[in-house]
Amino acid sequence: MTREEDFSDLQDQPGDTYTSDLGVQSPALYRIENLQLKNGYCFPYAQISYLTLGKLSADRDNAILICHALSGNAQVAGLDPVTGRPGWWDYHVGPGKTIDTNRFFVIATNVLGGCNGSTGPASVDPLTGNRYAMKFPTVTIEDMVRAQVALVDFLGIDRLFAVVGGSMGGMQALTWALYYPERVRTCIPLATCIAHSAMQIAFNEIGRRAITSDPNWQQGNYYESQRPEHGLAVARMVGHVTYLSEFAMKTKFGRNLQREAQADDMFPMFFSVESYLQHQGESFVRRFDPNSYLYITKALDMFDFLNGRDALASIQARFLVVSFASDWLYPPDQSRDLVRVLKRQNVAVTYCNLDTPYGHDSFLIRNPEFSRILSNFLLNEYENQKLKAVN
Amino acid sequence: MTREEDFSDLQDQPGDTYTSDLGVQSPALYRIENLQLKNGYCFPYAQISYLTLGKLSADRDNAILICHALSGNAQVAGLDPVTGRPGWWDYHVGPGKTIDTNRFFVIATNVLGGCNGSTGPASVDPLTGNRYAMKFPTVTIEDMVRAQVALVDFLGIDRLFAVVGGSMGGMQALTWALYYPERVRTCIPLATCIAHSAMQIAFNEIGRRAITSDPNWQQGNYYESQRPEHGLAVARMVGHVTYLSEFAMKTKFGRNLQREAQADDMFPMFFSVESYLQHQGESFVRRFDPNSYLYITKALDMFDFLNGRDALASIQARFLVVSFASDWLYPPDQSRDLVRVLKRQNVAVTYCNLDTPYGHDSFLIRNPEFSRILSNFLLNEYENQKLKAVN
Numbered sequence: 001m002t003r004e005e006d007f008s009d010l011q012d013q014p015g016d017t018y019t020s021d022l023g024v025q026s027p028a029l030y031r032i033e034n035l036q037l038k039n040g041y042c043f044p045y046a047q048i049s050y051l052t053l054g055k056l057s058a059d060r061d062n063a064i065l066i067c068h069a070l071s072g073n074a075q076v077a078g079l080d081p082v083t084g085r086p087g088w089w090d091y092h093v094g095p096g097k098t099i100d101t102n103r104f105f106v107i108a109t110n111v112l113g114g115c116n117g118s119t120g121p122a123s124v125d126p127l128t129g130n131r132y133a134m135k136f137p138t139v140t141i142e143d144m145v146r147a148q149v150a151l152v153d154f155l156g157i158d159r160l161f162a163v164v165g166g167s168m169g170g171m172q173a174l175t176w177a178l179y180y181p182e183r184v185r186t187c188i189p190l191a192t193c194i195a196h197s198a199m200q201i202a203f204n205e206i207g208r209r210a211i212t213s214d215p216n217w218q219q220g221n222y223y224e225s226q227r228p229e230h231g232l233a234v235a236r237m238v239g240h241v242t243y244l245s246e247f248a249m250k251t252k253f254g255r256n257l258q259r260e261a262q263a264d265d266m267f268p269m270f271f272s273v274e275s276y277l278q279h280q281g282e283s284f285v286r287r288f289d290p291n292s293y294l295y296i297t298k299a300l301d302m303f304d305f306l307n308g309r310d311a312l313a314s315i316q317a318r319f320l321v322v323s324f325a326s327d328w329l330y331p332p333d334q335s336r337d338l339v340r341v342l343k344r345q346n347v348a349v350t351y352c353n354l355d356t357p358y359g360h361d362s363f364l365i366r367n368p369e370f371s372r373i374l375s376n377f378l379l380n381e382y383e384n385q386k387l388k389a390v391n
Numbered sequence: 392m393t394r395e396e397d398f399s400d401l402q403d404q405p406g407d408t409y410t411s412d413l414g415v416q417s418p419a420l421y422r423i424e425n426l427q428l429k430n431g432y433c434f435p436y437a438q439i440s441y442l443t444l445g446k447l448s449a450d451r452d453n454a455i456l457i458c459h460a461l462s463g464n465a466q467v468a469g470l471d472p473v474t475g476r477p478g479w480w481d482y483h484v485g486p487g488k489t490i491d492t493n494r495f496f497v498i499a500t501n502v503l504g505g506c507n508g509s510t511g512p513a514s515v516d517p518l519t520g521n522r523y524a525m526k527f528p529t530v531t532i533e534d535m536v537r538a539q540v541a542l543v544d545f546l547g548i549d550r551l552f553a554v555v556g557g558s559m560g561g562m563q564a565l566t567w568a569l570y571y572p573e574r575v576r577t578c579i580p581l582a583t584c585i586a587h588s589a590m591q592i593a594f595n596e597i598g599r600r601a602i603t604s605d606p607n608w609q610q611g612n613y614y615e616s617q618r619p620e621h622g623l624a625v626a627r628m629v630g631h632v633t634y635l636s637e638f639a640m641k642t643k644f645g646r647n648l649q650r651e652a653q654a655d656d657m658f659p660m661f662f663s664v665e666s667y668l669q670h671q672g673e674s675f676v677r678r679f680d681p682n683s684y685l686y687i688t689k690a691l692d693m694f695d696f697l698n699g700r701d702a703l704a705s706i707q708a709r710f711l712v713v714s715f716a717s718d719w720l721y722p723p724d725q726s727r728d729l730v731r732v733l734k735r736q737n738v739a740v741t742y743c744n745l746d747t748p749y750g751h752d753s754f755l756i757r758n759p760e761f762s763r764i765l766s767n768f769l770l771n772e773y774e775n776q777k778l779k780a781v782n
Contacts (some may be wrong), residue, residue, distance in 0.1 A: 138659055241594065246590050
């Protein structure tokens with residue numbers, strides 16, 4: 001296993017020497033007036049953090065929207081201006097990379113309900129002057145996409161060449177293809193599903209319960225006091241285990257001990273994997289809002305592609321669906337369910353199940369086979385689009 | 392799915408109408424003087440809760456020790472005199488059942504370090520007059536077995552006909568066969584492993600972290616105040632998910648909603664699986680000590696059968712090893728690793744991987760195929776033992 005495969009989340013690796021060809025890239029903010037949610041709630045205004053990379057072509061036909069997973073943000077690549085850390089998909093996005101910013105105009109946003117620049121529970125409600133906290137409206141994946149649509153309008157793009165995303169990002173990509181069929185040329189859902197299973201809901205509920213049972217949570221009104229950091233750390237630890245595979249954990253940690261036993265240790269054996277998970281929990285707490293974690297995981301659980309059953313027939317996008325054999329959180333069967341649904345509608349679908357051993361996080365890490373499949377699909381489809389435009 | 396397969400833990404199902412043929416069965420207490428642990432620590436005395444069922448034969452050759460898993464206790468079968476609930480393995484232990492108490496003399500104990508009658512962190516340290524709390528010594532699976540050995544001596548049994556156990560109980564069974572080779576005729580480890588993998592340690596560490604980061608934990612000194620119930624409930628929720636299979640959760644819950652949305656709900660969709668997990672967490676809290684959870688999970692993580700490498704050659708027991716295809720917490724590969732180790736020592740091993748879809752908890756639930764395999768093995772081996780004694 002190379003260094004690049006060793007750790008999935010570039011944003012959680014302080015001290016790592018990996019850097020980005022893109023240098024510092026600062027996300028911008030876009031303010032949406034009167035953003036209405038599906039449930040009828042209307043934000044007087046909502047702010048969306050976004051980053052663009054590369055150049056929009058004269059024909060405005062090369063825009064790729066990249067949607068992040070649960071813990072991601074607009075910093076898809078390049079160095080974060082504050083932390084100096086590379087973006088979460090920097091392995092795959094940049095000049096000459098899988099998604100080549102020399103050819104494509106990349107757009108990435110932080111989701112509505114998030115905590116990295118976009119309006120979320122930690123934001124101030126202009127109607128009350130107080131932070132929303134748990135008065136933030138329930139947001140769905142569809143609502144996240146509504147905010148992205150407003151941004152894409154603002155950027156003057158009628159039709160996205162591609163919408164790409166893994167895990168929750170894949171659900172956003174599916175939602176684009178379903179409800180904005182004329183605005184999506186290709187749709188690329190990775191390591192995702194058409195609806196969470198009971199087990200996926202269960203893992204999310206454990207995380208939510210860890211947060212809400214932390215006394216510091218205080219019904220979500222912790223912004224002026226101690227945050228429920230312990231609860232959020234436990235939630236992240238649960239999530240993190242589900243993102244890895246048995247193989248990845250065995251290779252990384254096995255039964256290695258972190259260090260020799262010390263006199264004040266609670267128990268005489270302190271395993272490396274315990275130390276690693278604790279680090280993951282603690283570093284996540286510094287960059288994530290616990291209330292956002294509640295809202296976003298619930299949006300994941302509520303997502304159901306087949307709720308849009310009536311819209312299925314109108315899908316125009318051509319699909320690349322990718323799953324990973326060792327992904328036990330979003331097992332390949334779930335991608336195959338998606339492919340089956342699409343095929344029944346006569347949608348053009350390419351499906352690959354990749355035999356990588358790194359679990360759900362496989363879509364985040366360096367992987368030449370994955371890169372080749374994704375970049376070839378993009379280049380071929382882009383060529384096809386050009387030809388079609390000429391003819 | 393029948394009612395019997397629907398819920399794994401008989402002790403956590405209040406309101407259920409299942410009852411036991413054995414009627415009320417009250418565990419007894421045995422006091423061990425000067426119980427020395429492997430690390431040198433010596434309890435001036437330790438108390439072990441135990442239950443016996445059936446009759447010891449005149450030849451004292453029909454004793455079966457049943458070892459419990461993480462959350463079990465001495466109440467292996469029969470009704471708990473306090474709660475009225477059936478014992479955790481009542482489906483399989485009783486007159487005419489898989490382990491037939493008309494033929495066999497069953498012994499079950501609560502493990503050392505536990506919280507259901509045996510000496511554990513909640514017990515009073517006779518040396519200080521205070522509860523042990525986190526001053527309780529680190530106990531290992533081998534130490535749990537030492538306490539059982541003292542009890543078996545007290546019961547006047549030189550050689551156990553069988554030691555049976557699932558999960559942590561399987562580790563105890565393995566430890567008996569390894570370190571007390573002349574005292575074990577047959578060894579039956581179910582759904583277990585020779586050592587925890589990084590992933591198994593990780594899930595346990597999440598549970599421990601949930602407990603120790605609950606402010607009520609107070610370094611373990613919560614006995615006179617509020618207990619860290621929220622942390623323990625989260626720990627149990629994590630554990631519970633790992634005991635079930637995707638199939639079991641899908642069949643039980645799918646994406647069913649627990650009820651119509653209510654005005655004061657945090658989110659508009661409250662899934663049945665969330666309600667179920669919350670119930671599991673809350674009911675567990677009433678019967679388990681958080682500090683015991685820390686000690687016992689650590690004992691699980693520290694167990695390593697191959698640490699007893701030098702003793703392997705002395706194993707005399709004949710083995711039945713059973714794994715379950717859908718068990719992703721203790722996957723069948725781990726049982727095959729065990730079989731391989733034993734075979735290399737020329738130990739007599741029968742191995743079955745059963746194709747039940749209910750995950751790790753498969754060994755706890757009603758299952759005719761499992762019953763047949765286990766009861767036939769016991770009856771055949773008992774016949775063999777008799778024949779050998781005659782010849």
